């Protein structure tokens with residue numbers, strides 16, 4: 001079964017035609033995990049799980065840690081039998097938008113909230129959807145994957161996926177060594193992403209997940225447009241091309257991986 005392990009059909013980008021987008025997923029048919037990024041979008045992701053093969057995750061994205069309080073009890077109450085992970089959560093050194101706050105203050109807050117997500121994941125025996133992004137220009141903020149792995153290790157919990165991976169081979173290898181999965185998006189179809197395709201080539205298929213991160217990151221064929229879950233096939237095709245395999249084999253192995261990590265039946 002084709003699966004998009006990371007989509008945001010819960011976001012307002014789909015307010016006009018969400019029903020049609022959902023219909024295209026159900027018709028295919030494919031499985032979709034909608035990812036919460038704030039309380040409201042987590043709630044919406046839970047609601048969307050009423051559709052057939054739809055699942056949800058709940059969490060507060062690191063870029064939103066100053067927009068609302070992370071109330072662990074409130075989030076706990078959202079969890080249903082179709083909640084398959086906690087997140088997205090993690091560290092984001094790219095969107096440091098709180099100009100009135102110091103860098104260390106922002107990062108410390110992201111770290112605290114990430115640790116609370118780890119607690120919530122432990123309490124519910126669920127994996128984590130980890131988000132990591134390095135700074136675009138500050139050379140001192142280029143270690144996000146190692147920083148995330150360090151926090152996970154300190155908290156004795158490394159079950160989950162490093163979603164939308166954008167790092168180097170050494171970082172990807174550390175993610176694998178920690179026992180985690182690596183999520184690849186349509187970025188691997190971009191002409192300038194050879195470095196990331198080299199990472200795909202090196203990583204074992206039984207630890208790879210495919211995702212769209214829709215509405216963002218539409219694959220090359222649809223670049224600039226709004227992304228949607230069925231385009232995840234482009235990610236599977238690119239992985240198949242890189243690994244010299246049949247696309248069906250990639251789709252089946254990723255489905256096995258997702259079932260194992262997210263305990264989907």
Ligand SMILES: [Zn+2]
Nearest residue numbers: 006035088213
């Ligand atoms: Zn996302």
